[in-house]
Amino acid sequence: MNYKNLTIIVTSFKSEQKIRMCLKSIDINYKILVIENSNDQNFKQNIQKEFSNVECILTGGNLGYGRANNIGLKKVTTKYALILNPDAILHESTLENFFKTSEQIPDFAVMAPYVQEEKDKKELSNLKDLSPVSVINVKGFAMFLNLSKFKNVGFFDENFFFYFEEIDLCRRLRNKGEKIYLVPSIKIDHRGGESHEKSINKEMELSRNWHWMWSTFNYHKKYKGFFISFLIVLPKLSSAFIKVFIFSLLFKKEKKEIYYYRLSGLINAILGKSSWYRPKV
Numbered sequence: 001m002n003y004k005n006l007t008i009i010v011t012s013f014k015s016e017q018k019i020r021m022c023l024k025s026i027d028i029n030y031k032i033l034v035i036e037n038s039n040d041q042n043f044k045q046n047i048q049k050e051f052s053n054v055e056c057i058l059t060g061g062n063l064g065y066g067r068a069n070n071i072g073l074k075k076v077t078t079k080y081a082l083i084l085n086p087d088a089i090l091h092e093s094t095l096e097n098f099f100k101t102s103e104q105i106p107d108f109a110v111m112a113p114y115v116q117e118e119k120d121k122k123e124l125s126n127l128k129d130l131s132p133v134s135v136i137n138v139k140g141f142a143m144f145l146n147l148s149k150f151k152n153v154g155f156f157d158e159n160f161f162f163y164f165e166e167i168d169l170c171r172r173l174r175n176k177g178e179k180i181y182l183v184p185s186i187k188i189d190h191r192g193g194e195s196h197e198k199s200i201n202k203e204m205e206l207s208r209n210w211h212w213m214w215s216t217f218n219y220h221k222k223y224k225g226f227f228i229s230f231l232i233v234l235p236k237l238s239s240a241f242i243k244v245f246i247f248s249l250l251f252k253k254e255k256k257e258i259y260y261y262r263l264s265g266l267i268n269a270i271l272g273k274s275s276w277y278r279p280k281v
Contacts, residue, residue, distance in 0.1 A: 002099045003029040005079040009072035011065060013037040014200060014281065015086040016046070025090040028053050033075060035059060035068040062278050065140065066156030066165035073155050076147065085141040089189040097185045098144050105132055109149035109178035110170065112138035113186040124184055132181040137170035141190045149178050157222075161275035162208070163215035168222070200281040206261045207279040213240070213265030214275050221269075230270065237266050 008030055012019050019034070026032060034056040036043055044056040057075075059068055069083055080102070082095075094113075101111060111132070114124050116139045143166065153172050156165045170180055213236065220229035240263040247256035265277070 002095065003027070003031075005099075006030055006082060006095070007072075007076045007078045007080075008032045008082045008084060009035065009069060009076070010084045010086055011035045011037065011068040011072070012086045013062060014040075016040075016043050019047070019086040020050075022084060022086050022088055022090075023047070023051050023054060026053075027095065030095070031055075031078070033057060033072040035072045037062045037064070037068050064158075064161035064275070066160050067158040069165075070155045070158060073145075073147075079147060081145045081147055083140065083143040083145065084188075085190065087191045088141050091187040091189075094186055094188055097183065097187075101132060101181075101183050101185065102144075102146070105179070105181065107179060108132075108146050108181055109173045110138060110146070110180045111144040111183050111186070112142055112181070113188045114182045114184040115187070116182070127184055130184040132183045135180055135182050136174060137167045138180060138182065140166035142188045149173065152176060153178070159218065159275065160215050161277075162211040164219040165215075168219060171223070200279065203279040203281050206257060207277060209258050210261040210265035210277045211275060213262045214269040214277075217266060217269035218275075233266055233270075237263070237270075240266065 008026060010019060010022060010032060012034060013036070023032065023034075028051075030053060032051070032054045034047055034054055036056055037059050039058050039060045041058070044058055047054055047056050057071060059071065063071075072083075073081055080098075082098070084090075098111060102108065114127075114133065115121055150173075153169075153176055155169065157168050160168065173180065213233070216236070217229055217233050220232050224232075240259045243259040244256055244263055247253075247259065261277075268276070
């Protein structure tokens with residue numbers, strides 16, 4: 001049976017309400033590992049009580065996307081793993097179509113749904129050929145992994161707290177000649193940026209801006225070196241500095257804060273500091 005070949009990993013952070021819709025969309029025969037980026041014992045007890053096929057692992061603190069997923073991936077003994085965000089909802093045919101495609105292209109390393117962003121829906125409706133499409137990377141909200149292809153590559157680079165982890169992983173796979181696909185027949189609904197509770201939206205937005213900038217610089221630095229990476233982010237650095245100044249003069253506190261965090265993330269990256277910032281929640 002297919003369920004013996006797949007483990008599903010869902011990394012969460014203060015996602016108790018959102019994650020239930022995700023878990024309910026998964027056939028109860030599949031083993032699910034929920035990696036919760038906290039030490040919330042009530043979350044663990046509630047989720048495991050409600051979903052008999054779920055094992056919840058508490059990390060003890062907010063470790064980020066890549067490191068938490070790695071904890072789950074290292075526990076997987078099945079042939080395949082599916083990484084999901086807590087705000088991803090499967091269709092009834094999703095898992096079946098993953099397995100059908102794995103038989104069609106058994107040498108794949110990563111598969112993902114064709115619709116990665118809202119704009120892709122129109123493109124999908126116009127497709128005449130529904131064959132899997134070879135791509136250079138996929139988004140991290142839904143990644144179906146053929147684990148035999150990761151032995152010489154490893155999993156996520158844990159230096160990235162948030163953003164670019166999946167792009168970096170896909171790049172390392174391609175550098176080893178491995179193949180990555182988007183699959184038109186696979187449908188997963190994803191409500192981006194909604195995996196946590198609404199009460200912490202502001203702090204999470206500030207964190208996203210900080211880490212987007214930090215990860216942008218460090219991803220390029222990893223492959224292109226410091227100087228080229230600095231030239232790539234220089235327009236973003238200048239823009240953030242100017243906007244902090246302008247919004248300060250205009251007394252627009254929220255806008256100023258966002259660009260201040262972008263500026264901080266970039267400066268910390270350029271100075272060689274780790275991705276230390278954590279949302280204050």
